[in-house]
Amino acid sequence: MPLKNTAARYGSVPIAMHWLMVALLIAVYAAINLHDIAPKGSDLRADLKLWHFMLGLGVLVLLLARVGLRLISGAAPAITPPPPRWQALSAQALHVALYVFMATMPLLGWLAVSAKGAPVVFLGLHLPPLIAPDKALYDWLKELHEVIGTAGYYLIGLHTAAALIHHYMMRDDTLQRMLPARR
Numbered sequence: 001m002p003l004k005n006t007a008a009r010y011g012s013v014p015i016a017m018h019w020l021m022v023a024l025l026i027a028v029y030a031a032i033n034l035h036d037i038a039p040k041g042s043d044l045r046a047d048l049k050l051w052h053f054m055l056g057l058g059v060l061v062l063l064l065a066r067v068g069l070r071l072i073s074g075a076a077p078a079i080t081p082p083p084p085r086w087q088a089l090s091a092q093a094l095h096v097a098l099y100v101f102m103a104t105m106p107l108l109g110w111l112a113v114s115a116k117g118a119p120v121v122f123l124g125l126h127l128p129p130l131i132a133p134d135k136a137l138y139d140w141l142k143e144l145h146e147v148i149g150t151a152g153y154y155l156i157g158l159h160t161a162a163a164l165i166h167h168y169m170m171r172d173d174t175l176q177r178m179l180p181a182r183r
Contacts, residue, residue, distance in 0.1 A: 004073045008080075009177040014073060017066050018178055021102070024062060025156065028055045032149075050121065053109060057122045060106035063099065079166075080173050094159055101152050105145065112141035 004011040010018070035048035083091070110130055113120045117133030120126065131137070166174035 005075070005077055007077055009077050009173075009181070011073060012180075014066075014069060015178055015180055017062065017069065019180075021059065021062055021066065024055055024059050025102075025152075028052060028059060029149075029153075031055060053113065053120065054122055056106045056109050057127075059102055063102045067099070077177050079177070083166075083170075083172065083174075091162070094155070094162070098155055098159060101148065101155055105148060105152065108141055108145040108148065112138055112145055115141055 002011050003013050005014060031048045031052040035045055035052060038045035038048055079088075082088075107130075110120055110127070114129035114131045115134045115138035117129075120129065163175045163178075166172050167176070
């Protein structure tokens with residue numbers, strides 16, 4: 001399988017980055033949801049919150065790498081048979097929304113942690129706070145982060161449902177282009 005995109009399918013590097021992002025997003029959501037059910041004050045709860053922060057920043061790092069790769073690897077492979085124009089535009093809008101979501105959420109989390117006055121740790125490195133501590137701003141940023149996080153479930157679900165509909169109902173190669181090649 002070629003490393004870069006071809007006219008027919010995504011390359012192995014974009015495919016690997018896509019599925020790594022899926023795994024990271026699952027882990028981010030799992031960490032925060034498990035954090036919510038862990039006993040308050042427990043080491044497990046603190047560790048899950050730390051993992052949520054680190055995995056979230058990992059999403060941002062991977063997103064930057066994906067955007068860079070997309071700029072150098074060219075256009076996405078064409079869907080066969082081509083979808084109607086409204087579907088292509090809808091897909092583009094959903095992808096833009098997903099990319100904005102994947103950039104916004106880690107940055108909001110970093111801002112919220114900074115506003116709380118807590119250390120921002122990523123892979124053992126202490127990152128600089130983006131803003132000064134501010135309790136009212138922290139509360140607002142935390143709420144916004146949670147609301148957009150909930151919206152993320154819908155964005156990801158819509159993306160997944162669209163891929164499955166294209167594969168099983170429309171029987172085009174939308175999903176096949178992003179799956180690892182079979183040997």
